[in-house]
Amino acid sequence: MDVLLTPDEWTAVYLSLKVAFWATFWSLPFAILTAWLLARTRFPGRGLFDGLIYLPLVLPKVVVGYILLLTLGARGFIGQYLDAWFGIKLIFSTAGATVAAAVVSFPLTVNAIRLALEAVDRGLETAARTLGASRLDVFVSITLPLMLPGVLSGALLAIASALGEFGATITFVSNVEGKTRTIPLAIYSATHMPDGDAMALRLTLVSIVLAFGALLLASLVDRRIRAMIGRA
Amino acid sequence: MIEIDIRLRRPGFTLEAAFAAPDAGITALFGRSGAGKTTIIQAVAGVVRPDGGRIVVKGEVYFDAAARIDLPIERRRVGYVFQDSRLFPHLSVEGNLRYGERRSRLALKPIGFAAVVDLLGIGHLLGRRPHSLSGGERQRVAIGRALLSQPRLLLMDEPLAALDEARKAEILPYLERLRDAMGLPILYVSHAVDEVLRLADVVVALRDGRPLAIGPVADVMSRPEILPVIGRFDVGTLLECVVSRHDGDYALSTLSFAGGELRVPQVAMPIGSAVRARVRARDVALALARPEGVSVSNLLAARIEAVRQQEGPYADIELVVGEVRLAATVTRESVDRLTLRPGLAVWAMVKSVAVESRSPDFGEPG
Numbered sequence: 001m002d003v004l005l006t007p008d009e010w011t012a013v014y015l016s017l018k019v020a021f022w023a024t025f026w027s028l029p030f031a032i033l034t035a036w037l038l039a040r041t042r043f044p045g046r047g048l049f050d051g052l053i054y055l056p057l058v059l060p061k062v063v064v065g066y067i068l069l070l071t072l073g074a075r076g077f078i079g080q081y082l083d084a085w086f087g088i089k090l091i092f093s094t095a096g097a098t099v100a101a102a103v104v105s106f107p108l109t110v111n112a113i114r115l116a117l118e119a120v121d122r123g124l125e126t127a128a129r130t131l132g133a134s135r136l137d138v139f140v141s142i143t144l145p146l147m148l149p150g151v152l153s154g155a156l157l158a159i160a161s162a163l164g165e166f167g168a169t170i171t172f173v174s175n176v177e178g179k180t181r182t183i184p185l186a187i188y189s190a191t192h193m194p195d196g197d198a199m200a201l202r203l204t205l206v207s208i209v210l211a212f213g214a215l216l217l218a219s220l221v222d223r224r225i226r227a228m229i230g231r232a
Numbered sequence: 233m234i235e236i237d238i239r240l241r242r243p244g245f246t247l248e249a250a251f252a253a254p255d256a257g258i259t260a261l262f263g264r265s266g267a268g269k270t271t272i273i274q275a276v277a278g279v280v281r282p283d284g285g286r287i288v289v290k291g292e293v294y295f296d297a298a299a300r301i302d303l304p305i306e307r308r309r310v311g312y313v314f315q316d317s318r319l320f321p322h323l324s325v326e327g328n329l330r331y332g333e334r335r336s337r338l339a340l341k342p343i344g345f346a347a348v349v350d351l352l353g354i355g356h357l358l359g360r361r362p363h364s365l366s367g368g369e370r371q372r373v374a375i376g377r378a379l380l381s382q383p384r385l386l387l388m389d390e391p392l393a394a395l396d397e398a399r400k401a402e403i404l405p406y407l408e409r410l411r412d413a414m415g416l417p418i419l420y421v422s423h424a425v426d427e428v429l430r431l432a433d434v435v436v437a438l439r440d441g442r443p444l445a446i447g448p449v450a451d452v453m454s455r456p457e458i459l460p461v462i463g464r465f466d467v468g469t470l471l472e473c474v475v476s477r478h479d480g481d482y483a484l485s486t487l488s489f490a491g492g493e494l495r496v497p498q499v500a501m502p503i504g505s506a507v508r509a510r511v512r513a514r515d516v517a518l519a520l521a522r523p524e525g526v527s528v529s530n531l532l533a534a535r536i537e538a539v540r541q542q543e544g545p546y547a548d549i550e551l552v553v554g555e556v557r558l559a560a561t562v563t564r565e566s567v568d569r570l571t572l573r574p575g576l577a578v579w580a581m582v583k584s585v586a587v588e589s590r591s592p593d594f595g596e597p598g
Contacts, residue, residue: 123314123316123318126305131332131381228322
């Protein structure tokens with residue numbers, strides 16, 4: 001394996017995949033819940049909530065990272081309790097990098113899932129209820145399977161944006177090798193080293209391969225799901 | 233008994249309906265679009281909440297505005313068959329059929345899977361996906377799915393409206409079997425006269441959110457006040473008949489009813505079978521003396537019960553033939569020329585009879 005990449009580079013690749021996977025894994029249930037709230041419910045302050053969700057998409061990523069530092073950092077108003085009560089330190093850690101990636105990718109995920117949810121025929125949900133299914137049962141047995149392609153594309157967007165996350169990560173959790181130095185941060189570091197060109201180029205190629213692989217996997221899974229739910 | 237007494241107000245529409253439907257057989261909610269038919273069954277299902285009133289099905293209160301009772305949809309145990317079938321696309325036909333069956337809370341399920349599959353002729357479709365089915369097959373699966381949820385009553389919202397004539401003819405016999413085999417009350421929404429005549433036992437005729445007439449199908453569909461619902465072209469009388477003779481030489485059958493006999497093209501039913509014969513008012517002509525030398529073979533001695541002059545060229549005549557009433561439509565000019573009046577004895581010439589237990593319209597040879 002060392003033929004292709006140096007151990008440092010492998011560390012960055014492995015870390016990127018790990019961060020992207022866990023960021024997506026943890027944000028997906030919240031993204032589904034948020035999409036459901038936005039698509040199906042009316043409550044006071046919904047407009048503000050809607051704007052808040054999409055904020056990380058339009059703000060400079062460095063600003064997002066700085067806000068995370070202010071709130072979740074060692075002296076942040078949430079961060080200090082995380083440390084005092086649970087012993088969780090996000091700063092300079094892989095968990096912090098995961099949080100940064102999750103926050104930045106969240107609006108994209110919510111949006112993809114929300115579109116899929118709005119496309120689900122509500123008549124089918126009513127039919128399911130007349131057949132004896134409770135609201136929760138309807139969501140699990142009808143709504144969720146029918147919006148699965150949207151959840152999948154949301155998850156893919158989340159992984160892609162997490163793999164590419166730079167600004168928020170470097171601002172929030174800095175650039176620590178083996179902990180927060182994902183592929184983009186490693187490329188950035190390489191361009192600052194006297195003979196880092198080869199490393200930057202190899203990691204760039206890895207990024208391209210990963211992106212293509214993800215797209216390929218997504219289209220395969222998407223086709224399977226569409227066939228499964230009868231939309232082929 | 234299914235007791236419905238609901239009030240509902242929406243912009244531009246008010247529904248005020250109170251009636252009771254029997255515990256078995258098909259009760260048709262009949263009327264034009266916008267009459268409130270679908271809203272009524274949606275209220276029974278719990279999909280629409282009325283502003284006031286009560287809905288009680290076989291003693292169980294589904295809705296009572298005064299007592300603040302509004303049973304959730306999933307606890308009402310209604311089998312709802314939608315116009316657009318609404319099969320779940322991600323499940324197979326069997327998965328769809330089992331969806332409600334699996335969720336039924338009954339320990340002993342009186343409506344069995346095999347019986348329903350057999351009744352509806354869908355055994356060969358079980359492994360298929362809904363998108364690969366024809367419209368008629370889809371609707372049969374939707375009916376099966378509703379039945380297997382072990383409902384206390386079946387709600388059918390124009391289940392044939394989205395189908396062409398051939399598909400309708402394919403499904404109608406299944407609906408008749410369903411009505412006769414299951415002993416389940418059915419509320420059947422329709423705007424089609426022929427469907428109502430063929431399937432219904434009781435009719436609730438609705439107009440602008442209010443019931444116009446309620447009663448046995450033969451009675452309601454013959455009443456003059458439902459003319460605005462049926463339309464002048466289709467208004468007529470339904471006669472409950474028995475097949476009394478077949479005449480093979482001429483390929484004719486004779487039907488007996490409480491007012492006499494009708495000769496119709498041969499019906500493929502044994503002697504003694506009950507059939508419904510429908511005589512449209514515009515197909516009944518009147519003569520003061522027994523007509524001679526006419527080709528019409530159905531001549532009935534009648535007495536005029538009432539004459540109702542309408543605006544426009546026509547008048548509605550109510551006749552009594554033996555023990556039954558028969559509607560006729562003639563021009564107002566004829567009323568004056570023949571001085572038609574209540575009490576007058578006349579001869580009714582019936583130009584065409586439709587036998588409703590078979591689907592096509594059989595015209596009498598002239």
